[in-house]
Amino acid sequence: MATKKEANDLGGFLRSRRDRLTPEAAGIRPGVTRRRVPGLRREELAELAGVSVGYLTRLEQGVGAGASGAVIDALAAALRLDPAEHEHLRVLAAPRRPAHPHSRRSTLRPSVGELLAAIAGTPAIVIDHRADVLAWNRLGHALLAGHVDPTAPDTPIRPNIARMLFLDPHHRALYRDWQAKAQVTVAALHQAVARHPADRELERLVGRLAVDSPEFARMWARRPVRTCSYYLRELEHPLVGRMTLANETVTLSDDDQQIGLFYARPGTSDADALALLAQSLERGLAPHTSAQKENAR
Template sequence: MDTSAELGSFLRTRRDRLTPEEAGLDQYGSRRRVPGLRREELAQLAGVSVAYYTRLEQGQSLNASDAVLAAIGRALRLDEDERTHLRGLARPPRKGRRRPRQERVRPATMTILNTMGYNPALVLGGRADVLAWNRPAHALLAAHLDYDDRPNMARLVFLEPHTRDLYADWPAKARATVAYLRQAAGRWPDDPDLAALVGELTMNSTEFAALWARHPVRQCRSETVTFRHPLVGELTLAEEVFQVQEDAGQRLAVFAAEPGSPAESALRLLRVSAWPKP
């Protein structure tokens, strides 16, 4: 992916979402050709010259100092994930530093995965590929697929009707999926498989394309997810996400129910259904 173009797109979307009033700037006249901050207004807030900021947004200056990037981040009111993304785009990795095309799960991680009992658990790669899952995770997320399949979760979210119906708040899941892929693309701009995945989803899902254009950025974090499962009905689970191999971007996701809740009973039923009958 073109890092300089990504940087410009990211900065423009963040300028567009911040109004002069929100930034504490006085307005002189009501006619504006841009929805958010102008370049000169952002430069003023960040304490840099307009010419310098323009070069940065146009990808012509990829050696911005920590102080400048921090000032721009404050001016745009970026959160922690967005600030990290900005630094990554402004300082792209050296050529040759790519994510492994064939990601593998370490034996220790597999051991942890296999001790989760009836709790659904899976290991996701940096491109949102399912690298490994236990049978409860398969039964929860993709029972319509063969257990030995290793699907890509982003493809499931945007291209599989089953997955769209599975998530009670599908729009939230869609936004989170795009936000994760955006930060991954910023971290690994030379990953051809990730670029191909983004291209495929953009061509085949107008919803993905629209979300991608907004340039959301967010790391995967623990949250509460409500599913509408075709076998056990509605169940609300806590999803805990653990980074298990930082350099490769792998993460272990584990789902758990409140003890004594209907969701816990539903998980136990899923566990029974997950294993093949003798």
């Protein structure tokens, strides 16, 4: 049987997708009586998925956790879930072995650290499933968090991308496309919670962000799910100005960690800006201080 938290996660996700899907989009003809909800009723979803209302109710409550793949596929099809949402539903509904609460600190493989050093000309960062920064190379630090101590990933309280994005005005100002970046970050945390339901440190992070940032709380309540390894990032860097960089993400599945790489197309003004940032490192102008950031505005 699922825990209360897991049931809430599963039930909440199903309800959020029922609320999102209109009867017309699901192929249901509107009835004569006035609807009290904009989305699908539970009995409508049950009929579309070919399960009983009682079974769907139990599934949402966690009593039916461990549903067959066929049931999950039917629910995903009825709810018009995309592949990332389908997989997220599968993870939430999977039977869970009893897990002891844990807050184990993530460790960086030495080989990954060597890789970051080997690609010194490309901004790179490594984060774990909690979005804690485990390492960055010099250019990655200068690009994303030059106002933060470069040795911070080695300290007891590591920088956290989600916390910085919502609570650090300097980091937030870096992203011209802040809304898009924030939604992707919240979606990644939702999926991490599903994979690590006993991670108390991750739970505390989400709880603190929900209290400290109303924007985070609103995004979290929508339960976004998205899987993508490539983005174009619109940045406004305090030292070298505006640039658009490609952001490629490489997943280290054995460690549940990700390497984020940033690059620009050769011959563009974006490449020139990135080269200027690299030169500033050599001249000792980066990482920048908070005072430099303020003067650059």
